[in-house]
Amino acid sequence: MGEHDDAGTGPIDTATVDTAHLEEILLGRWAETKRVARELLKDPQFHKTENLTKEDHRERTLKQAHALVEANAVHRAFPEEFGGDADHGANIAAFEELVTADPSLQIKAGVQWGLFGAAVMHLGSHEHQKKWLPGIMDLSVPGAYAMTEIGHGSDVASLGTTATYDAATDEFIIHTPFEAATKRFLGNAALHATAAVVFAQLITEGVNHGVHCFYMEIRDEQGNPLPGITIEDDGHKGGLNGVDNGRLRFDQVRVPRTNLLNRYGDVAEGGAYSSPIESPGRRFFTMLGTLVQGRVSLTGAAVAAAKLGLIGAVTYGNQRRQFNATSTTEEEVLLDYQLHQRRLIPRLATTVALGFAHDNLLAKLDDVFSGKDDSDENRQELETLAAAIKPVATWHALDTLQEAREACGGAGFISENRFTSLRADLDVYVTFEGDNNVLLQLVAKRLLADYAAEFKNADVGALASYVANQAGSRVMHRFGLRKALQEVQDTGDERRSANWFKQPEVQRDLLSGRVRQMVADAAGELRHVAKLPPEKQATVFNEHQYQIINAAKAHADLLLWEAFTEGLEQVEHPGTKQVMTWLRDIYALTRIEETLDWYLINGRVSGQRARTLTPYINRLVARVRPHAQDVVDSFGYAPEHVRMEVASGAEQARQDAANEYYRKLRASSDAPVEEKTLLDRKRAQKRAAKKQ
Amino acid sequence: MGEHDDAGTGPIDTATVDTAHLEEILLGRWAETKRVARELLKDPQFHKTENLTKEDHRERTLKQAHALVEANAVHRAFPEEFGGDADHGANIAAFEELVTADPSLQIKAGVQWGLFGAAVMHLGSHEHQKKWLPGIMDLSVPGAYAMTEIGHGSDVASLGTTATYDAATDEFIIHTPFEAATKRFLGNAALHATAAVVFAQLITEGVNHGVHCFYMEIRDEQGNPLPGITIEDDGHKGGLNGVDNGRLRFDQVRVPRTNLLNRYGDVAEGGAYSSPIESPGRRFFTMLGTLVQGRVSLTGAAVAAAKLGLIGAVTYGNQRRQFNATSTTEEEVLLDYQLHQRRLIPRLATTVALGFAHDNLLAKLDDVFSGKDDSDENRQELETLAAAIKPVATWHALDTLQEAREACGGAGFISENRFTSLRADLDVYVTFEGDNNVLLQLVAKRLLADYAAEFKNADVGALASYVANQAGSRVMHRFGLRKALQEVQDTGDERRSANWFKQPEVQRDLLSGRVRQMVADAAGELRHVAKLPPEKQATVFNEHQYQIINAAKAHADLLLWEAFTEGLEQVEHPGTKQVMTWLRDIYALTRIEETLDWYLINGRVSGQRARTLTPYINRLVARVRPHAQDVVDSFGYAPEHVRMEVASGAEQARQDAANEYYRKLRASSDAPVEEKTLLDRKRAQKRAAKKQ
Structure with a gap:
């Protein structure tokens, strides 16, 4: 039996991390692919150079993309027929690692192969694939993914660009009817793209069949825009200046009918529309289905960037000294300060949680895209999971890079330490490939729908009792408060309280109970909405928007906790398991601490217990502190990936x-x-x- | 009487903002100076150009600084004898506005006139001023402020650089004894500075008298480093690339004895040290006293940047439409969504609060620096006030610029909308001129010291009863919970609860009660520390670091609330007063909401009241929503200052x-x-x- 500390955090003398063991676990299911990708990315030709103009950075990024082709590093997702591996999970796993080299390269590659190429692959016919994939794969045809418009980003269904079938010439006329319909923020468009996949409202025989995707050439061999196409540069950006984002406007541009990527909707010669999916709504969401790959890969990239930030800040925090607090001759290292531990170690815990959650997400993506389980239900689950985790991961990356940069003081601001550079590049990850708040709203609606479905077949009695419960919530909460008072006796003791908080069942109950009740509360308050006139419906729903977004965030908290807890099961080495368990507890308890008012108001944590929570977390971060370096070392990044002066020794x-x-x-x-x-x-x- | 809404937020039909009236109030005490500064900064020559290399940006910034001299815009703080106005408040008020042109220009100007020039002015003799101020003021002698070292930033007292008096030649020998003592992050040093004020440990006759400041030439007329001086470039940074930050290393460099800026400490020929301030500690803090100007001006600049961010996001939020929520033909504008209101309007409230708080801070600075009230006590109050508000303001600016950028989606990421550019430049404001967390720790120590002083002269009985109170805190909190339960009857009603929360007395009690109790709790827990051995003292103090930093933040919350409430008194127009009162309430209540768990645990807000708080805030932000544009318009910035496509119409x-x-x-x-x-x-x- 190991020595126990005085606050019940667990045995402490056996806690030593087996970094090789932990590295293997943290690399996850696609460990081997990640190792191959990381090995390639040690090559300095792929590394971001600072202080370039956007023009120079764009040229460098294009060269890097060609080098990826030469290294056979971008073909994993494509069909074997075209020299690919048809391996979707491995493709994303490798792609995510590009962020450690240069996020611009990641996004440039994502546009070319993950969006432009994926559209042809997933939305096109076999003929389309044969015709266009080879040039896309070898980058002889750089392309843009022309979906977003100035006036419509997240609301793709409302795009303004039209594609009207002209039976006289058997062509589609692609047109930008007003300025807000200008395609914008398109990677590759400003300079390099010679082609594009363009999303537009398909109109034939007087009927608008909704948004479909068209393959178009946009530049001639000299690089000039083709007739009727106006191209503009989006200009300098807050980051990712290696990507040449630009705008496209179409003035009645004609393309052959067969350029419609027609897997989910086709127009026959003469104009007759047909689709294997009858419902226009379902058809639309199916066509957008491949976008989930972007969300999953941004999640993984965000986790990788957060890891780099923590490697830098933890290493520096273990070396840099400041103030002579203990009056010995040597000053304290930063990480010995409680506040410094509080700033970095909970973020370390969340990063590990996200790593596990992302591995699950990637496995689900692989199931869906490999066809192992591509049922509608599983596809929807993947979408919801990605919509919940992408926002948390991308915001977390920005928050962690910022805290890491601040934790290194002025040194954190110098580009050679990469924090500010990575943060600037990753900034847009929170609003592209699905704005984070819009995604969370999707999650919330799904939670509400699932909740409603539970009662769909319920008999009237069950429903009545549910409504009564909701109406009587005030009574319940009052009871909650009473219960809290009754617990004063057994929870005044800090150690007993800690023993309660560290139980996984308690953590699960607290986190899952919060999601359930928040959804139930919202559902209860919204239950009459369906009976209201449409304008009033929207108003009432809007009055609950903040509440349901918070429910979606609570859901994401739970998903991460579950992934971390599941991940813990793989850890066999006892000392490693102890440290990782502390980290899991820190993750859970800082989530609960952040929303502690909710737990108190709803009588789920007593005031007496609540007041022991922060001190307990403070003790837990102090426990993990001696192992923080081992944990970041276990991320498995070599100096060639980290490239920060603060982490160099x-x-x-x-x-x-x-x-x-x-x-x-x-x-x-x-x-x-x-x-x-x-x-x-x-x-x-x-x-x-x-x-x- | 105006119409009342159903939640007691106040009369709503009279609420229209008189923007001219509000603008005058928000401009504050130095309105006229600000107007003059803003008028000058409409000139495009001062505006930041994006997509420059650091080399080009640095040249441009230097040119801009010369243009400021030509416009007679940088002399306000200097003595009238040298052509200045000796007007310290006006100087800072004008200086802060530079951030709207280019933050690099602000910082370059701050280094030259606010640090380098101010050191000569405040630490030097009249002879020093006559000799060096003219060249500093007209920028014919660009200079660096060489304080920070690689190994020592916030802990200035521990600097490694030495200045040893050599009686044989009547010179000081300036020396960098090891690499960590290299001066770093010095604006002007990498390229333009021909001189520097260097902070070093003054050693004479075998005694180290602590850190003093020396004037040195560092480059010859050809721009080469003088013998014994090594200059390096800090390189590309996360922002502010118009400033040429660099490093200085000294290898036994000799300067005349008279180059010591000797106002607070002098060495006579032969080596005898003398000082008008006997205590080495007090002398040190007096010499660092001018640094407070930097903290005050960064606060004002941060408020200005937050205002620009909100102008952009609110204007765009009133124009951009997304999703057709109400099923009418037109989509909703972003700011009609509750979440969007929640994201922007509380930040608008905090920005206004900070504006008022900064105006108070500036008035105090003016009192101290003009000699109107430069008592030690007032000086210390200024230091503490600045140490509390600078962290809140600079973090708030980053947070607001980020939220504003995200609220504009992809458009927020494009440099032409400036959010990312301003954010990148202001990033370092949170760690320079006093790291935010270090400053908050200073505030906390001051709060604890003030608290201890209250009991210094107390008789034993009072002290005993205080200790008993602290020891019995659990009983008190239990009572708190009981009290909360008793309040259920009168607070179950949402409207009554709102009426309670909106009372200024209640807000003051809640905010000030929190500071008082947090300080008392910490003081109680730390009361035995003085009796412990030094190493143990540090350990115990460290275990409370997180807690006392939070107390300092609570103190800042209160300061802002008081400033806002005081500012409200100037508002005469009833509609404007109503809108501003809602904003003040939003500021107070979102602060309370953020730490609601503390109020619940400590029995200061009952669970029943607590659950009405978030819905009430949601209603308040909806009330302010129709006036948000008027409020940002009242910031008084012209299109030439805003320069954002999203705010252009x-x-x-x-x-x-x-x-x-x-x-x-x-x-x-x-x-x-x-x-x-x-x-x-x-x-x-x-x-x-x-x-x-």
Whole structure:
């Protein structure tokens, strides 16, 4: 039995991390692919260069993309027929690692192969694939994915661009009817794209069949826009300046009818529309289905970036010294300060949680895209899971990179330490491929729908009792408060309280209970909405928007906790398991701490217990503190991936040299005496003189 | 009497904002100076150009700084003898506005005149001023402020650089004894500085008298480093690339004895040290006293940047439409969504609160620096006030610019909308001129010291009863919970609860009660510390670091609330007063909402009241929503200051054109019918056919 600390955090002397073991677990299901990708990305040709104009950065990124083709690094998702591996999980796993080299390269590659190429692959016919995939794969045909318009981003169904079938010439006329319908923010469009897949309202025989996708050439061999096409540059951006984002406008541009990527909707010669999917709504969502790959891969990339940030800040926090707090000759290293631990270690815990959650997400994506389980239900689950985790992951990356940068002080602001550079590049991840708040709203609606479905077949009695429960919620909460008071006796003790909080069942109950009740509360308050006139429906729904978005966030918290807890089962080494369990507890308890008011109001945590939570978390982060370096080392990144001065060991060498200087000085006869010491001495002499 | 809404937020029909009146109030005490500064900064030569290399940006910024000299815009703080105005408040008020042009220009100017020049002015003799101020003021001598070292930032007292007096030649020998003592992050150092003020440990006659400041030339007329001086470039940064930050290393560099800026400490020929301030500690803090100007001006600049962000996001939120929620023909503008209101309007409230708080801070700075009230006590109050508000303001600016950028979606990421650019530049404001967390710790220590002073002269009885109170805190909190339960009767009603929350006395009690109790709790827990051995003292203090930093934040919340409430008194126009009161309430209540768990645990807000708080805030933000544009318009910035496409009205024009297109289409016979409409029609026909 190991020694126990005084707050019930668990045995502490056995807690040593087996970094090789942990690295294997954290690499997850596609460990081997990630290793191959990481090995390639050690090559400096792929690394971001700072202080370039956007023009120079764009050229460099294009070259890097060609180098990826040469290294056979971008073909994993494509059909074997065209030289690919048809391996969707591995494709994303490798793609995500590009962020460690240069996020611009990741996004440029994502546009070319993950969006432009994927549209042809998933929305086109076999003929389309044969005709266009080879050029897309070898980058001889760089292309844009022309979906977003100035006036419509998240609301794709309302795009303004039209594609009207003209039976006279058997062509589609692609047209931008007003300025807000200009395609915007299209990677590759400003400079390099010679083709594009364009999303437009398909109109034939007087009927609008909704948004479909068309393959178009947009530039001639000299790089000039084709007739009727106007191309503009989106200009300099807050980051990702290696990607040439631009705008496309179409003035009655004609393309052959057969350029319609027709897997889910086709127009026959003469204009007759047909589709294997009858419902226009379902057809639309099926066509957008491949977008989920973007969300999954941004999630993984965000986790990778957060890891880099933590490697830098934790390493520096273990070397940089500041203030002489303990009055010994040496100053404290930053990570010995409680606040510094509080700033970095909960973020470390969330990063590990997200890593596990992302691995699950990737496995589900692989199931769906490989056809192993591509049922409608599983596809929807994948969409909902991605919509919940992508927002949390991308916001977390920004938050962690920022805290890591601040934790390194001024050094964190210098580009050679990459925090600001990564943060600037990843900034747009929170609003593209699905705006985070819009995605969370999707999750919330799904939670509400699932909840409603539970009662769909319920008899009237069950429903009545449910409604009564909701109406009586105030009574329940009052009871909650009473219950809290009754618990004062057994929870006044900090250790007992800690023992309660550290139980996985308690954590699960608290996190899942919150989601359930928040959804039930919202459902209860919205239950009459369907009976209202449409305008009033929207108003009432809007009045609950903030509430249901918070329910979606609570749902994401739970998903991450479940993934972390499941991930823990793989850890066999006892010391590693102990440290990882502390981290899981820190993840759970900081989530609960952040929404502690809710738990108190709803009587789920008593006031007495609640007041022990923060001190307990403070003790837990102190427990993990000696192992923080081991955990970040287990992320498995080599110096060629990290490339930060703060993580290079240079600070340790400087501290050692400074210490050595002062040690020698103290040992010599040259050491100047401090004025204060002199003053103290004089005062003592005066007192002594008086006494005589 | 005006109409009252159903939630007691106050009369709503009289609430219209008199923007001219509000603008005058928000401009504050130095309104006229600000107007003059803003007028100058309309000139495009001062505006930031994006997509420059750091080399080009640095040259441009230097040119801009020279243009400021030509415009006589940088002399307000200097003595009248040298052509200045000796007007410290006006100087900072004007200086802060530079951030709207280019933050690099602000910081470059801050280094030259606010740090380098101010050091000569405040730490030097009249002879020093006569010799060096003219060249500093006209920028013929660009200079660096060489304080920070690689190994020591916030802990200035521990700097490693030495200045040893050599009686043989009557010189100081400036030396960098080890690499960590290299001066780093010095604006002007990498390229333009020909001189520097260097902070070093003054050693004479075998005694170290602590950190003093020395004027040194560092480059010759050709721009080469002088012998013994090594200059390096800090390189590309996360922002502010118009400032040439660099490093200085000294290898036994000799400067005349008289180059010591000797106002607070001098060395006579032969080596005798003297100072008008006996205590080395007090002397050190007096010499660092001018640094407070930097903190005050960064606060004001941060508020200005937050205002720009909100102007952009609110204007765009009133024009951009997304999703057709109400099923009318037109989509909703973003700001009609509750979540969007929730994202922007509380930040608007905090920005206004910070504006008032900053105006108070600036008035205090003016009192101190003008000599109107430069007592030690007032100086310390200024330091503490600045240390509390600078962290809140600079973090708030980053948070607001980020939320504003996300609220504009992809458009927020494009540099032409400036959110990302401003955010990148202001990033370092949170760690320079006093790291935010270090400053908050100073505030916390001051709060604890003030608290201890209250009991210094207390008799034993009072102290005993205080200790007993603290020891019995559990009983108190239990009582708190009981009290909360008793309040259920009168607070179950949402309207009564809202009426309670909106009372200024209640808000003050809640915010100030939190600070008082947090400080008392910490003081109680730390009361035995003085009796412990030094190492143990540090350990115990460290275990409370997170807690006391939170107390300092609570103190800042209160300061802002008080400033806002005081500011409200200037508002005479009733409608404006109503809107501003709602904003003040939103500021107070979102602060309370964020730490609601504390109020619940400590029995200061009952569970029943607590659950009405978020819905009440949601109603308040909806009340302010129609006036949000008026409030941001009252910030008084012209299009030349805002310079954002999203705030230009272009989006409104695009929306109008799109609407017009659809209106015409609907009116014409060409309008395609939606497939869904067609399907519904067919189904209806089928049903009709069956019936027949």
